Amino acid sequence: MGDPLAAYVTERTTDEQYDMLAEKHGVNEPLPVRYVAYLRSIITFDWGYSQIAMDDVSDALRDKFAATLELSILAFIVAVATAVPLGIFSSIRQNRWEDHGIRLFALMGSAIPIFWLALFLQFIAATYTDWEISQRVDAKLWYTEPTQIDTPTNFLLIDAIAAGSWIHFKDALQHMILPATVLAYGSMATIIRLMRGNMLDVLGQDYIRTAKSKGLTERQVTYKHGAPNAMIPTTTILGMGFAGLINGSVLTETIFTWPGLGSWAITAMRSMDISAILAYTLFSAFLYIIANLIVDILYAFLDPRVELGGHLSVPEIAIVSVSILMLIITYFSISIAVWFGTFILLAFIILTVYSIVSRFVKNPDDMWVLFLFLGTLFIVWSILSGYFMSIIYISSIIYGLYLVYNREDISKNLGPKLDEFKRAAYQVKKNPLTILGLFLVISLLSIALFAPWLAPPSETQRDPMRMEEHFEFNQQRNFQPPCYFSCTAESGEVDGYILGSTDRGYDIYYGIVWGSRTSLDVAVKVVFTGTFIAVAIGAVSGYYGGRVDDVIMRITDVFIAIPGLVLALAIIAVTDDNSIEMLMYALIIVWWPGFTRIIRAEALRIRNLPYIEAAKAAGASDFRIIFMHIIPNCITSIIVIATMDMGGIVLSLAALGFLGFGGGPDLAEWGKLVSFGQDDMLLGSWWGFFFPGLAVALWALGFYLLGDGIRDILDPKQRN
Secondary structure, three states: OOOOOHHHOOOOOOHHHHHHHHHHHOOOOOHHHHHHHHHHHHHOOOOOEEOOOOEEHHHHHHHHHHHHHHHHHHHHHHHHHHHHHHHHHHHHOOOOHHHHHHHHHHHHHHHOOHHHHHHHHHHHHHHHOOOOOOOOOOHHHHHOOOOOOOOOOOOHHHHHHHHOOHHHHHHHHHHHHHHHHHHHHHHHHHHHHHHHHHHHHHHOOHHHHHHHHOOOOHHHHHHHHHHHHHHHHHHHHHHHHHHHHHHHHHHHHHHOOOOOHHHHHHHHHHHOOHHHHHHHHHHHHHHHHHHHHHHHHHHHHHOOOOOOOOOOOHHHHHHHHHHHHHHHHHHHOHHHHHHHHHHHHHHHHHHHHHHHHHHHHHOHHHHHHHHHHHHHHHHHHHHHHOOHHHHHHHHHHHHHHHHHHOHHHHHHOHHHHHHHHHHHHHHHHHOHHHHHHHHHHHHHHHHHHOHHHHOOOOOOOOOOOEOOOOHHHHHHOOOOOOOOOOOEOOOOOEOOOOOOEOOOOOEHHHHHHHHHHHHHHHHHHHHHHHHHHHHHHHHHHHHHOHHHHHHHHHHHHHHHHOOHHHHHHHHHHHHOOOOHHHHHHHHHHHHHHHHHHHHHHHHHHHOOOHHHHHHHHOOOOHHHHHHHHHOHHHHHHHHHHHHHHHHHHHHHHHHHHHOOOOOOOOEOOHHHHHHHHHOOHHHOOOHHHHHHHHHHHHHHHHHHHHHHHHHHHHOHHHOO
16 A cells, blocks of 8 residues: 555655654564554554644544534434435325325435535535535634634534524534535435335234224324334434445535545545545444444334344354454554464464365265355356356357257246236336336447447547547637537538537547446446355355354455445555456445345245245255245345446446546546536536536436336235
């Protein structure tokens, strides 16, 4: 990650002073010693020095966390207060125009990129109002005499109330409105959809029908019996949503120059401020874990059927005990901790190898798990190396030959399949949102397929995925506005661009067309790779349970504990590699853990069903049960989540590109185009950020709508 002493070195630092610093901070020590030394620094809250903040990391975290927390709390209150009533109203107006409108509003909240919405609101506010669109406060009002007030808590709204100053309270609130609205909309969308689904489940329960039969009004049944019970599972997403605001703060604070954790982290990553990067990543994980702990406690409080008590296995007790002992030894002696940690690590490796070998010796039929692991690695390699499509073509030919060979048997089963297809087509036809999603997906995929004809590259362009820079526009800073239908001058030559140009002279239309290929390539590779990993690991973990499940899930929890965008940014920053390949690797690492937990939960549910017990009684092997019964019955969740994540991955890709962490500077990528167009939007060049951001939103919205429609089609409850 570069020179770890960079934060402590100036131009006047001599070689002798540098050697003293290296000795003091132990940067010349072996890696195990440096690791244990950093571990000791963490538990003693000595997290290093941040060159960006020009302060100790622990002090910078405390000050900047207050700004982020205040903004997040306001956004969370707005999101919950708006989303819960909308979710309830949508459920009681199911399949009516109000329901479709609220669902579309919610899906748009999930699909619209946070950074694009922030820029759009900034543009509107700057053009039509006198609102403040950046910074946290008016510095002249807050920090200069005679209007200066004390800010002991750094929660400015509270400090203004404590000081009895309405002017300061109004100024702080006015600066918070736009960023809080941006943060709230994304969280609001998820809460609306979950609350609606929970209310639909609750309103179909027997006790609701009993309440209606007693003569209670619709309002009483909905708000006194339905809503409180629907809020119980919604509580889980509320806690995770609050922790997820950390992701949104990275983008929102960067755009609004909000002096919080998010903007500090981005600046640190761009400047390779090592101590700040590590501290922010660990602190984000800490917040996420605490939020989920609070949710678990609150969930048990709201639902008396849930108990917090649990059974700790011997391995779990041993791991926790060794971890605590390691921390205690580290606090007193680094050298002893290094030897102790090395011994524990070697013991763990030996124990793991022994457990695996002994299991295969006792159960040789389980050797297929090893081949499954190797096969998964091969599939992942083929996707990332570009050979996956060749495998698909070969598999399609083999499957075609199989169909021809068994055509008589297959033709007999076409009747039920045709009826199933007609039912699916009918459900699509009656759902206008699914039709809209299908139209958007087909349109955008067609643009990616026909990109060479829709936006042919110039003759001098070596790589069509790299946009050609037009220096005559760049040098004059002559932003070309959109010419839409006619881009020819009076003499007939081409004059301008269809959707205008950016501040670097890039053709926005060209970037959008070829950027669709970038989005499709990254989304397909990340989703397919993550799906293979998640299905293989999740199905095995859920089916076997026990120690296998404990080990796999604890490893998965490590990745889930760190918010996805934060982890992806940290990976790209520390590798100092902004290539599109590294971006895909980072997104794969971020994406597979959550999907794995979903597949594992499905496998845990399915393995206890009667037909699984019947298969075991009939002598079916574990391999057959997993691949013939477990995974096929998880296919609904797999298809729905993979479809919707085709949109979610592109949102993450665009966010990383917008922040400058994805691909080269001239790569045709939508988020990068938005970042090029943001600098001069307040001068009236709105098209530079608007059209690329709209492309991202339409892509995500299309796949979200399609995923919702597929879920309704595959859900047996919707068959009537």
